[in-house]
Amino acid sequence: MILPPATLGMLGGGQLGRFFVSAAHELGYQVWVLDPDRNSPAGQIAERHFCVDYGDYAALDEFAAGCAAVTTEFENVPAATLDYLAKFVPVRPHAAAVAVCQHRVSEKSFLRDNGFPHGPFIAVDSENDLKTAPNELFPAILKVARFGYDGKGQATVNNRDEALAAFAHFNGEQCVLEQRLTLDYEVSVVLARDLQGKVACFPTGENQHTRGILDVSIVPARTTGCLTSDAEDIAARIAEKLGYVGTMGVEFFVSRGRLIVNEMAPRPHNSGHYTLDACVTDQFEQQVRALCGLPLGEARAHSASVMVNLLGDLWYENGKPGDTYREPDWSVLHAIPNLKLHLYGKHHARPGRKMGHFTVIGDNAEAVQKTALAARAAIG
Ligand code: ADP
Ligand code: MG
CATH class of the missing domain: 3.30.1490.20 (ATP-grasp fold, A domain)
Structure with missing residues (x-):
């Protein structure tokens, strides 16, 4: 087991990395982030930020020498970088598992060759x-x-x-x-798998996309029958087959009542952000636990929730690029007591860029959905 005050390495410095840094700090670890973006959200709050390319081997040497274990928040870190680091330090998930997920042909072939439902x-x-x-x-x-x-x-x-x-x-x-499949709706399963192979699935969420970008996640998913437990079972078997260690997301289509795996993300997933506010343990703490060889925490949701993404469009007066740029009026969200706002510290909002999210939580799923939709309408 890797214990505090060890330093953990994070490849990638976006919002997923930033939440990982917070979770690691909470448990007493230090974090070094490697990301070429000077203003990376995770780099801002880490003990050290290596502002270099993923192929800078001299920097990787120094990074590996100072970290007790390394993980990633970004599926496009070159597998060669992960392989290289693995010579010096444990890398979880391992490069081969990430490689399957970072290439759509290998991903689909993996699903086909292992008998998982795919389109x-x-x-x-x-x-x-x-x-x-x-x-x-x-x-x-x-x-x-x-x-x-x-x-x-x-x-x-x-x-x-x-x-x-x-x-x-x-x-x-x-x-x-x-x-192109006829979609009834889309769901996803975020899970963590530890070093011993134990899997903890978070409850299946229902996802709505706008222009190809996740817009809203509703948990529990509004589905019938055993579909949600089937999705969790398939996701867990995928993680096992990949020998995956860490947090991962599996996206599904529900097409004519059937579950079809769309894609896997070898990292925490946007649709798992609800776990920050609605679950006993969140997806980023699970990532820290799996990376460090600790047992996983309980993945149970203690509240119903709806997560809404906040895209850069909101920073433009009428939602259009070219309109007046200004900070949205967050007071309309702060006024809702069961709403949790998360902003990622990105310096500039671009249309379509993920700038933050909020999650509404409560005991009554229908009331939570109503509040979330009203909040979304109020903010723009
Ligand atoms: P990304 O890596 O951008 O998330 P996805 O493959 O998940 O790419 O596609 C984004 C969205 O586009 C999906 O969530 C879904 O709404 C829609 N989509 C993707 N592939 C299909 C398909 N084969 N049939 C119908 N809709 C699809
Ligand atoms: Mg997707």
Whole structure:
């Protein structure tokens, strides 16, 4: 077990890293953050911020020498960086598990090869793959295999010609072509798996997206039957199969009543932010515990909750870039006593950028949903 006052290493300095730093501090650890952004939200509050690229091996040497264990908050840290650090210090999750999740072709192939429910897809390496793609895949979504997030690097394509045009637009980068599914709704499971292989799933949440970006998470999910426990079971089996250690998120589609795995995130997940305010242990404390070889905390939710993301659009008077830039009027949120506001300390708001979130908690799920929707309308 790694115990305080040990120093923990975090690769990536966004809001997920920032919450990790807070959780680690709370438990008595120190944290070094490595992220190339000078103003990174996690770097601001860590003991040390290595403001360098992930491929700066001299910096990685110093980082590894000072950390008792290293984890990540960002799935696009090069697997080679994780592999390199693992020669000197425990890295959890391990590079191979992260590598599966950071590439859409390996992710989908992993699901297929291990019998997990997934949607029809093909890997696209060349125009020819699109020319010979089965007709049943259309209408489809073309997604770049690497570095996509929040709906970026995706094109909705109705037919083969549109797919070819989109592929050219992505400069012929490797892609996956996925059948566009009819979604009843979307859910996700955030879980933690410890060094001994014990898994603790947080309750399944229901997620609503706007323009490809998570907008609202509702927990418990408003589903029927055993769907939520099935989702937790599938997510736990994925973590086991990956030999995963740490916190991870698994996104699902519910399509015509069936659960389909959409993607995995090898890190805490935006849809797990509700755990900060509604669960006995939150997803970031679980990440610290798993990293340090401690037993996991209880993942039970003590309250119903609705989490709402606060995007940079809110900083513009009428929600449009070019309008007057000003701080939103937070007093309308502070006036709601069962609402917890979290702002990430980002220096500049851009449309679509995740700047913060709030979570409304309470005993009555319907009342919580009403309050959250009213709060969202009030803030803009
Ligand atoms: P990201 O990495 O940007 O989160 P996702 O693959 O999760 O990418 O896609 C973002 C959102 O787009 C999903 O949450 C879903 O709402 C929609 N979407 C993605 N793939 C499909 C699909 N095959 N069929 C229908 N909707 C999809
Ligand atoms: Mg997603």
